[in-house]
Amino acid sequence: MLPLRRIKKLFRVLAHRLTWPTMFLLVLAQTMTVYLLFIFAGESALTRHPMDFIYYNMVVVSTVGFGDFSPTSEMGKAIVAFVQIPSGLIVFASFIGKTTQLFINLARKNMNGTSNFYHYNNHILLLGWDTSSTEQIVQLILGDKKRQKRQILLCVTEQINNPFPDNDEVSFVRLRSFSDNEELNRIALSNAERIIIDGKSDDETLSIALCISTYTNSDANISAHFFDKTKADLLKVHCPQIECSIDSSAQMMVRSMQDPGSSQVTKHLLSTLTGATLYCVQTPELKKPIQFELLFSRFKSNHAMMVIAFSHFKNGDAMILNPSPQTLINSGDFLHYIANERILVDEINWNDFS
Template sequence: MSFLKSTLRFFHHQFLKLSWLALLLVLLGHFILSWALMWLASESALLPFDQWFYFYVTTSTTVGYGDLSPGSALGRVWAALFILPGGVVLLAAVLGKLSSFFMTVWRRGMQGRGDYSGLKNHIVIFGWNRNHTPKMVALIFGDSRRENRKVLLCTSQEMENPFPEQVLFVRGESLTDPTFMQRTGIDNAARVIVFRDSDDQTLATCLGIAATKTTAHIVAWFENQQMVDLLHSHCPQIECHSNISMELLVRSAQDPGSSRVQQQLLSTLIGPTQYSVRVPEDFGGTTFGRLLEFFKVHYEAIALGVAESTTGNDLRLNPPGNDRVEAGQVVYYLSAQRIHGNEIHWDQI
């Protein structure tokens, strides 16, 4: 018995080394040869294809329901000495190779060696910071009514996917390398967030992304406002954030408790949050005062302001009530949850 197990184990390991094509050909050959042996044994009840396929699989997997079995002594010998051990080894090899394939794919994803160039309408995060990136991911998924976009984290650090159940992961030596950019599917991305270890890295990454001609909305974080100005001189379409801790500090000193307001305005995890929605192109127009009243009465939301675009200096925060709100503009509002554009009864405003 020990010799038989060792022999089966040996053949199993040898078959695992075969290519998929070779392994499947061996399995097919065993399937056909086994049928031929049963034909020689005159096992007519087993010979029809549907009957034989069922018998072969149940025998090779050792399930053996017993509703089909050889009736002759020679048929039983072939089943015991050739079909059963051969089928067990070959099917085990196929399942083992299949399991190894999925494990390899999973490991490649964990190690960031995957290729996501086929992704579309996804969010790409460039850079990893152990103190800030986890909060960033939590805020993205904290918006429970956001558009269901895949999130792809990109880094050059030696690490594995820190959020395997939430985000996809890709790693490269240089985040600005065109080949690496292609692996991220940047051309078809919807949103891009750049948060690198230094302003120089962030600037280089933003310029590399802009060179791809992607139509994604790009947001970047800088410590130095001068770097923001430099990037805007080349790529005005990129939305930049700089360190505003001094402004928040002074505001809290002059108006105590202001930090709580800022936190709730930006966090999807605590209370009402600031969102945006684009006015549909077929909207006939209204006043900001009417929009403010409509949002509050029908959606318990507060309209904060209106802008012509998502970048630039055209934001009108808390404009006069008679200011016009027209088709194609972006409305910023405060609400307990996101309100999608198709959920707003624009024709009633």
Template sequence: MAVWLFMKKWFRSHVFRLSNRNLLILSLLYVVISWLLLKASGEQSLTNEFSTFIYYLMVTASTVGYGDYSPSSDAGKWVIVLFVIPGGLSLFAALLGRIASGAIEYWRAGILGKRRVRVENHILLLGWNGQRTTHLIRMLQHEEEGKRPIVLCSRSDIENPLPGEINFVKVTSYTDSQQMKLAKVSQASCIIVDNLEDDITLSASLYCANINPDAHLLAYFKDDALGHLLSQHCPKAECIPAVGAEMLAKAAVDPGSSALHQELLASTRGMTQYSTCYPANESETSVESIFTFIKKKYQATLIAMDIGNGIELNPDLERKVPAGSKLFYIADERIDSFDWTSMNKEK
């Protein structure tokens, strides 16, 4: 009795539980036993050539039945009826079920953020703030137009909010090296850190700056002091301050100015703000030349520039613009490339 219970327990744990290994072993046994039974039945035409045998076995076991090969003996027919077809159907069902469940698990792992993303040179967004994050992603999609993939990495208990459009990774900590490898921090070209808590934003920004110092790092802070602290440790980081109070004060003095600010920042409609660089290989020019050139040719308006000493709003027309300067303009859409050579030829 003890032996029977042991055998029953062993079969239940090793055979009836169809692991991938057991399924492979059963498939091999099915092929070998089928060949031996057909060989013993005298079906030489089906067993002499391995490719013919495998082809016949697959066609018969799956009940497709093309009819180009068939058993010629009574014993062979009984082997097909009693073993090949029933065993083949069972294995086919098990294999198809395993493949389907594996595909579903793989898809669910992506939805739940448990799978390593297969991207590079991507925009990595750390943090989830509901509709604000969704709106941010929509604006990034409009700006990028498929140029760089977007990866959302979140500590919140959510699933991928935009499946099929963005990649998603769920972590418990933005400083856990094993979990953050799933988001490929080291291969991101731009990292945006936006969390409800500034201390989490600070720690995540410091971690990302250490892992990928060449990435364009953006961090949103409600407390300007923490933004200054990050700038001291990571001079390349761009800290975005909360501007709600400033916008309220400006709207109180200049009614309607808040709508203008929102329009300048919006990237999905109307004119909005962009930046470009005046090439280093071009000769020095004036603000008036650039202003007139981009207005006539591109319907864009120059609003500021940065020659290395900070942003200068509404510069004088006589102001000189050296090569390598950063220019800020507003336009309906981002201008991919300016024909600066033609501007300098016209002077």
């Protein structure tokens, strides 16, 4: 029993210490050694075609043993018994152990957030962790089924494990700090297309936003949530490109009191999980400006979408709600509309407005 334990321990040590290049060199060495010995033994049936020998060698060392190829000479049988099987089993067991260790390490990295995501591009970054809101944020993002490039990367500094281990669309990374440039490179911050900043407090949200603002892509959509309007105003002074949302529970309570059902309308407009909701599309290069009245009627009849506002700016500054019929919509304007699902810009026949 003791020798068996030592052998198992030896295999674990080999799997842990061997590098992949060394592992492949061992496989190659074992294969070439046995191949040359069979040539010396005159086993032409096994060595005539290299692919046949590779197949035969793998069948033997993996202990499958189909029996369709086998040595015929006494020397060939001795090579199998004393060289091919012992060396092959050691190399094969080490390879299996190395592969198993690789998958174990990948699973551990996924759970503890130590993986490197520098290769990510056009992804969604969710910065910060809050037990009461982060899970709902992820559900709402994934609820938009027509959202393109929906890979989410959840980034936290807390000592937690991956809260979404079974969701392939959500990756997890644990950072030392949001101000560490090396860590920001690890999450491919400069390549992110959309960023949500949702700290456990307004101070944390403000701190994260200020730390990352210098390194983000100028075209990235960045939003930060605050409870205190003064913190949001402070961020807008330093980072005007970031869209700040402010808790509106007080306004919602008053609106529901004055106009019953308002809270349900707002709930549906903001949720991608059920029914019609609020979306945004940017107009492409237009041949000439379009009157809002024409745009509204064509969108409603052709796409069942209702335009309710537009802005010249991505972050919604100078938003115009319920524009007058004669208002002109220009190239690059951001149209905010209500629809049962997202309508992509290339799904609209813009020449129809000419």
